Amino acid sequence: MSAPELAWTLEQARAISAPEHALLEANAGTGKTTTVIGKVLWRLGLPVGRDEDGQEIPKHPDPCEIDEIAAITFTEKAAYDLKRKLRQRIEALEDDDRRDSLRWRIDRASIGTIHSFCADLLREHALRLGLDPSFRVMDEIEAQLELDELVSQLIIERLDMDDQGTARLVKDRHFRGYTHTSGATDFVRAALRDLRWHRRRYESWSRDGALDPEALARASGGWNELDDEAFDQTDAACRLARMALDRWERRLADENALDFDSLILLTRDRLLGPQRAGPALASLRQRYRLIVIDEFQDTDFAQRDIAFAIAGLDATAAPRDGPEPPQLFLVGDPKQSIYRFRGADVSVWNDARAKICDAEEPLRLTRNFRSTRPVVDFVNRVSRPAMNDPKLEAQPEAARVEYADLVPQREGDPGAVEWLKVSSSSPTRKKKDGEPMAVKAPERREAEARRIAARLREMVDPAGDGSRAGVEIFGDDGGPRPCRYSDVAVLSYSRKVLGPYEEALWAYGVPYYLTGEAGMNDRLEIMDVVNALRALDNLNDDLKVFAFLRSPFVGLRDEVLTRIKLEGPRGWRPFWKLARDYLQRDDWFEAPEHPEIVAIERDALDRGLRALRELAPLRSRWPLDRLLEELLERTGYRAHLELMEQPASKLANVQRFAHILAGYREHTLSSFLELWNRWEAQDLGIPQAPLYSKKDDVVTLSTIHAAKGLEWPVVFLIDTQESNEAHRLWNTFWSDRELGPIICPSSGNQGPRADEMLARAAAEQAAEKARLLYVATTRARDRLVIAGQTEGSLNWHARWLAAGLDDDVHVSAAVPPVEPAAPRCVPELTWIEAVREAGSLPPLAAPLRQRRLRTMRSATELMTRARSRREWRERYVLGLVPYRYFTQRARKGGLPAWLRGSIVHDVLQFIQELEELDELLDVTIGALESPELEERLRRGSELRADIEREIEGVVNSDEWRWYTQGRHYRELPFVHLIDVEKWHVGAFDLFRPDPECNWIIDFKTHDIGADEADATASSYSLQALLYLRAARALAGDTRLEFHFTRPGVTRAVG
Structure with a gap:
């Protein structure tokens, strides 16, 4: 039987062979996933190798089967990667008698997300838990849209019933929010989710079905009349949330459906229920011998309760008579808890640590094998003071995270950490005394983007000709090799700021791949397409028709559009008919820019109006994707996109939108547009079409959240001077685990309780920013490049990063001497004259013969x-x-x-x-x-x-x-x-x-x-x-x- 050649560290060996429940705190880059796989192999009774002292790790005395192991991951991709790597390790055991059996049975292992684990558990034990096993799991977007509709309908009903609390809430906060503010529907949805996940807390804060101001006042340090006003609004939102939650749960029960939240919550409630939990828990404990939960720092108390119930660690669960509970192996890094906005609660980690470890220290992995020593030293210099910042003292004790230094294991070049310095002074705006004003965020980002794009090109392809004589990085074999674009990631705290950086990368000829759910619905080409479909849906909607004629689908000048309206008959007449009449006129508003513009406009208007008239009757008869394709073909919209910057991206987005339409062929155009309106209102993040995959030789452009769990040889960290987000807590709903819920008033309207809650929430938010910074900087293997200010008024991230500067960090204020890529050649109207004077058209200028698409x-x-x-x-x-x-x-x-x-x-x-x-x-x-x-x-x-x-x-x-x-x-x-x-x-x-x-x-x-x-x-x-x-x-x-x-x-x- 051949054993793996891997030599485990003593920390890893201890974690792998731990026989009892264990909490493993794994620093970034310490081989966490490899250790998890080692743990699974050890429980299967397979050889796992030796530790670094040469001692062989003994096999487990009582091995289990692979279907007796459950591994719960944070994402489906993580589950796939874990299963793939486990399969590779099993297949490497060439002499093992169990290899062939395990290789084919690995798909029977319960490796997946918490949602898939709960869904399987509920179906398998449905009768024991009192459920109908034929339940349907709702699509996440479908559930969000239906819940939003339910909340909106409820508020309207309460207004019709003259509910004074609802009326005041809508009057003060409006029915729906705007771009940067929340409305009544937003508050009720937020309260509903909070109530749903923290019912026990609300029971302690409530009396007779409503929030109890006396209970909330006792929990806080003070209360005055300003807090009374905030309480009234919060109570109104919570009362509506209770009613909405009751209706939603009844609807799910009537339809025998579960949404994603109820998968977890129902599992928790049934397993902790005294009446039906016993048989189900006994069956689960008989089946599983090991339960691994990865990324445990980003879970919540409901998920913890499920794991503890199965493992026999919850005193309220069924008695522990019967089968021996499985071993819990909880893995994560509290310093990487960054998903608070999704409901993750780092205090769950601290609670589990107290329960499992008691007074002892948890198992730890501290040795970083990913990053070079200069990068690790910089991370320690930055993250240690950041996570211990005195300004974080206001956060609850249960949420505090202690920093544990990374121990470097790889040497590297002294200049592995760079800082591209951006001036804190505006290059164009001056004060009255002549001194430069402080730089504004748009100016700073544009300057920063140019430095980043130029430096990135300099590192990979300084000549811009593909010769690739740039810097060297360490390859997978440990030897040096030239840096490629695919070795580089550009990480940002927010996707909303990426526009200038994309433009700069494009200008310098740097190919990039945008990860995650970058919103497609705010792209101009998609706005054009959606508006055109809305015009087709209702030709009498003058605003949509006007926008269609002004958009590149037709491209009329504002002067022509104005004359169409002003020179038409008095009284209302559909704008498309006015445009049709104007088209028949002999006189046309001349274009001083070029004499050919008039002819071009007339032809475009004729084609556009004919497309509207002929396609509008087919809007409920043709498949939606075919309707769009015909509109694009008749108007030549794609040709317009070809003349713009980054045409491939725009064309890909239009094509992706067509694919979305193809999935809704059973809908009429009206019903699809209604769905689209709700998607936009909910901001569900419809991703734009990627031009590249991560396997291509392109730079990865990503948010830090999307980059978690990944690594690159070179990482650029951008927009470090992010805005102070404490004000974003104003006019939002959230709850404090001790002080209760609140709709936080704006500055000047906050009472003592609101001030206290805001300070605690802001501290928790800043603490997560410190953890986010740790995640970002630990993605780099060989080089870390930071862009931003080092002076002036610095916010959280910039201040923490600047504290890490020392002589080993190379600081540069100049734009690298790299020429931008040659601009694209854009056709001009003067070309028409040149072609006409030449007589017959040359081959490249002659129109292409339109081939028939149907050949059969x-x-x-x-x-x-x-x-x-x-x-x-x-x-x-x-x-x-x-x-x-x-x-x-x-x-x-x-x-x-x-x-x-x-x-x-x-x-x-x-x-x-x-x-x-x-x-x-x-x-x-x-x-x-x-x-x-x-x-x-x-x-x-x-x-x-x-x-x-x-x-x-x-x-x-x-x-x-x-x-x-x-x-x-x-x-x-x-x-x-x-x-x-x-x-x-x-x-x-x-x-x-x-x-x-x-x-x-x-x-x-x-x-x-x-x-x-x-x-x-x-x-x-x-x-x-x-x-x-x-x-x-x-x-x-x-x-x-x-x-x-x-x-x-x-x-x-x-």
């Missing part, structure tokens, strides 16, 4: 086109099914001709002997999935007997015996390539190859007499010609015979 044509299509151009266009261009298809009358109370013909053809395709006829008819009729037809065509019915006689007449004929004698093919498909853009397709009902002459047999099920066969065959001459040409091109000399099944006669062609 069938005989049926060609015959339809020959018979009726209108019907052909409806069916094959517009994709509409003619009404005659639905209204075709059945023959004398029988079946429609097309349906009877389809049944006959399907049976003839497969039948070998007449004895098979009944069974083949049963299968063919059953495939129609129509109970009514099955009843009408049941065995013994007259309709079925009629079809049977028709098929028997064919199969009993001399012709059929000749058709099927020897080698033949039924329903033989073919594709005949006439040229690149012309393909004929079809299927021969029966093809009989013969050395002398091949035969095509085409069955016609028309209800005709024998004397009508010649005329009917003649009507199919186009089909016969197409089939014969294809067969002769593919197989040589061929003839065709029409076999009319009703009169039982044949007619040969060719």
Whole structure:
């Protein structure tokens, strides 16, 4: 049995072989995931190797099976990575007898997120926990939108009932919030979620179903009349939240559905319930021997309660008689707890530490294998004072995190930490005395972005020609190699500030990949597209039509739009009709910029109005993605995007929007736009389309939150002089674990209680900023580059980072001497004159021939086109099914001709002997999935007997015996390539190859007499010609015979 070559540190070996419940505090870059995998392998009884002293770690004395282990991760990606790495380690055990078995059984291991773990638990133990196991888990966006609608409806109802508290809340705070403020619906949603997750706290703060001001006053250090006003608003929001939560839970119960929150909360409540928890807990304890929870610092008390209940650590859970509870292995780093906005509570870590470790220290991993010594030393110099900042003293004791120094294990270049210094003074704005004013955030970001883009290009490709003679970093083998773009990440605290940095990277020719859910709905091209669809949805909406005509879809000048309105008839008339009338005028407002503009505008307006008029009637008949594609094609909108900066990104976003539309084909345009409005209102973060993947040689542009758990050789940390966010707590709802909930008033309206709560919340927020800084700086392996101010008025991050400056940090104030990329060549109107003077157009200037997108044509299509151009266009261009298809009358109370013909053809395709006829008819009729037809065509019915006689007449004929004698093919498909853009397709009902002459047999099920066969065959001459040409091109000399099944006669062609 071969053991892994990995030598564990003594800290890792101790964690792996710990037999009891354990809390592992793993510093950044210390091999946490590797240790977790070692722990799992050890519990499986597999060899895990030796420690750094050469001592072999003994196998577990009582190994378990892989399906007796549960590993709960923070994200689905983390679960996938853990399972993948575990599989790799198992497959490396070449001599192990259990290798093959474990490799195939690894998918049975319970490795996933807390939501998937709870969903599986509730389904598996549904009857024990009193649940219907067929429950549905709602989509997260779906649930948010429905809950928002429920809250809004409730507030409207309470206003109709003259609820004074609701009326005051809406009057003071408005119904909905704006960009930077919250409204009544926002407060109620926030209160609802807080109430839902912390019911026990609210029970202690409430009396008779409402907040108790006396209880809240006792918990706080003071209270005055300003706190009374804040309390009234908070109580109104909480009362509405209780009612909304009651309705929401009733709706979930009625629909047998669970949202993401109720997956966790219901699991916790049922496992801690005294009546039904016992059997379920006994079963869980019998199944699991080890439960691993990764990123435990970013969990909440509900998740902790679930783990403790299963592990027998919760005194309120069912008694511990029965199976031995599983071992808990909780892994994380409290210094990396950065998801407070998602409900994560770092005090859960401290609570678990007190419960599991008692007075002892937790297990720790301190040795950093990721970053070089200069980077680690800088991280320690910055993070130690940041996490111990005196200004954080106001935070609750339960939320405090102690800093533990990282111990470096890799050496590196002394200049591995750089600082790109940005001036604190404005380069353009002066005070009255001539002194420069303090730099504004937009100015600072633009200057910072230029330095970052230039330095990044200098590090990778200073010449800009792909020669890549930049700096060296350490490769995976430990040796030096040139830095690539994919080795670099640019990290920001917020996605909202990334605009100037994207523009600078683009200007310097640096390719980048934007991670995470960067909002697509605020992109200008998407605003254009959505507005155009809104104009199609309602042509009488003048504002939307005006915006459509002004947008690049048409591109009219403001002067022309003004004249369309002012020179139209008095009184209201739809703006699109005014524009249509203006288009017919001979006189047009001239354009002094260039004489060609008028002609261009007229043509664009004509195309735009025709697109609106022709597509508007189809808005409820065509699939939404096809509607958009036709609009884009007719107006040439994509060509406009090609002339803008970063056209590939804009085109990709439009294409992604089309993909979103394709997922809502069952919706009308109106219903989709209503959904889109709600998505925008909820800011659900519809991601824009990425141009690259992380596997391409591009720079990663990311937020720090999205970068957690990742690493890069080079990390740029940008926008370090972020704004002070304490004011963002004003006019928001939150609750303090000790002082209760509050809608925090703005400055000047805060009483003693609000002041106390604001100080505590601001301190907790700043403490998380310190942890966020630790996460950001520990993403770097070889080099860390920081951009920002080192002087002036510095905020949290900038002040902490500046404290880490010393002689080992290289500070540069100059923009690196790297030339920006050459600007794109943009067409100008003067080119038109040059082309006209040249006479005939050169090849590159001549318009491209528009190729047909549909190259394949069938005989049926060609015959339809020959018979009726209108019907052909409806069916094959517009994709509409003619009404005659639905209204075709059945023959004398029988079946429609097309349906009877389809049944006959399907049976003839497969039948070998007449004895098979009944069974083949049963299968063919059953495939129609129509109970009514099955009843009408049941065995013994007259309709079925009629079809049977028709098929028997064919199969009993001399012709059929000749058709099927020897080698033949039924329903033989073919594709005949006439040229690149012309393909004929079809299927021969029966093809009989013969050395002398091949035969095509085409069955016609028309209800005709024998004397009508010649005329009917003649009507199919186009089909016969197409089939014969294809067969002769593919197989040589061929003839065709029409076999009319009703009169039982044949007619040969060719």
